[in-house]
Amino acid sequence: MRIAFLVNEVVTEVDEYTTTRLARAAAQLGHEVWYVGVGDAELDGDGQLGARAHGAELEQDDTLESFMERVKEGDGERIVMDDLDALFLRNESLEDIQDRPWASSMGVVLGQVLKARGVTVVNDPMSLVRATSKLYLEEFPERVRPRSLVTRDPEAIEKFVAEVGHSVVKPLYGAKGRNVFVIEDEDESNLAQMTEAVLQDGYAIVQQFVDGGEDGDARIFLLDGEILERDGKYAAFRRIPDGNDPRANISAGGHPVPLEIGDVERGIVDAMSKKLVADGMFFVGIDVIGDKVVEINAESPGGMQAVERLYEVDVCPAVIEAVERRTTAVTR
Known part of the structure; x- marks a missing residue:
């Protein structure tokens, strides 16, 4: 190949x-x-x-x-x-x-x-244009995602926070934890400054805070709609934030620890699998808190170094072998 x-x-x-x-x-x-x-x-x-x-x-x-x-x-x-x-x-x-x-x-x-x-x-370039945006998450069942708002209106953000309380605001197009802010409630003294910083990058997405988010999130890699695994090891880990920094991203100072895949994680994947496959999202990383997906990483998802170090297994050959099968199927 x-x-x-x-x-x-x-x-x-x-x-x-x-x-x-x-x-x-x-x-x-x-x-x-x-x-x-x-x-x-x-x-x-x-x-x-x-x-x-x-x-x-x-x-x-x-x-x-x-x-x-x-x-x-x-x-x-x-x-x-x-x-x-x-x-x-x-x-x-x-x-x-x-x-x-x-x-x-x-x-x-x-x-x-x-x-x-x-x-x-x-991943499929026709769907990737849409999947690169955090708005893509809104196309999946409500039960697997937090309540959210996408807007460029600061007043709408204030109203949303007043209604749902504890929230996270971040750029609709963003990565590596840049301009991600946790808002405690509508009385947050820095809400205007947080909103202004996020809106400099375009649209904002505001998500209702998911319980357990203060302890970090889980990165789970999916290959062709299934949890990626090799030699009995799943390509998944939990990301713990550094100190009081709410961002668990490895690039923002978070550190990875092993993650045990259970019924909650499998239920989330089952709810997302059919659409991801239909959209050609062949290799993605989903970020999970509790029973909610807070982000889908469809463009250049990373973190395999953490998987390799935590479980002493290289899962990347499984990805390439799946590409081989897909290529062979196309050329038949």
Whole structure:
């Protein structure tokens, strides 16, 4: 299988992250692996979609660091992306929205072009445009999500908080815990400042606080609508916030601990599975507090380093093997 990982920029890739682990797994399984930045594609005069790509070859004694260093240091080589078997969209559009606004939507655009040309693209680029927004969560059954409001009206936010009390307000398009605020009640002295900060990023989503949220949340990886597992180990963990910081994101200082999957978690997945599969959300991470999903991470979900360290198992080969099966099914 010829598989490429589309990223923001090859030179900014981090060896510890999930994308590197997925690329390593693909190389371990004997596939031809490439990295392509969103700015490295080219539609030539003959209508071929090509790219200046960096090969990812795994050597016997490679660490993640040495593997990634060689990818970055290698000379770019032109490949024909039309000839790929699979493209994994791993760029984060929000990372580009300020400094490179032209690049923010290019991942899904390139994915749509290649999907139309017969390449297996994950996650589905047609649905990913919608799934990147936190508004996507509102399409799932009410029983698995907190009561919420999406608005740009500060007065509407005040009214919502007055009605439901303890709440969380954050940007509709946001990641890594940026501008996430916990509001105690309508008498919150800093409510206006919190709202102003969030609305600078566009729409706000306000969610009723879910009991237990002060103790962090759970990240659960789903593959083709099922909880991802390998060798009897589930790709899931609980994220504990650091000190008094309500954000449990690893990037915001939270730390992971093992998570036991029970009936509550399985019930949530059962309620979401059919729609995720229908929408082509092949590999996603859901963030769960209690019996509620507070976020769906469909664009470049991360955290595999925590899974590997907590359970001493690399689950990424299971993801690549599933891509193999999907690619084979498409080409039959």
